[in-house]
Amino acid sequence: MAESRATDQRGELIERSEHLCIDLLRTDIDLAFTFLRLAKTESELGAIPHASGLIQKALRAHESILRHLDRAPFRFSDEKPALQQSAQELFQAITEAKRQLSAVREPAES
Secondary structure (H helix, E strand, O other), rough: HHHHHHHHHHHHHHHEEEEEEEEHHHHHHHHHHHHHHHHHHHHOOHHHHHHHHHHHHHHHHHHHHHHHOOOOOOHHOHHHHHHHHHHHHHHHHHHHHHHHHHHHHHHOOO
16 A cells, blocks of 8 residues: 555656746746847847847757757647747747848947
8 A cells, every 4th residue: 555655656656746847947948049039139229249148148058958859758738839939939030030130230249
């Protein structure tokens, strides 16, 4: 009986931990998008180095998200496509932010 209860508790802890990992991935995606919004504001204010640093933070977050997404437990296979889609949208937003920052830099350098 005690062994069965310990097994149940272990299973519950694993499931809870896995849910927290998925929640952390969602939070990381949200944080990376926040970095990009801040980068846009910094760029509009002329703080190009700050904007560039924020875009780099978003890129590092994206790389981390992809690494951890690959390790996400199989039981979350139904949630993985949505997270992968969000990660792809994040990458596209990062690419666009880099392009916009380059466009801001070029006229300033001319």
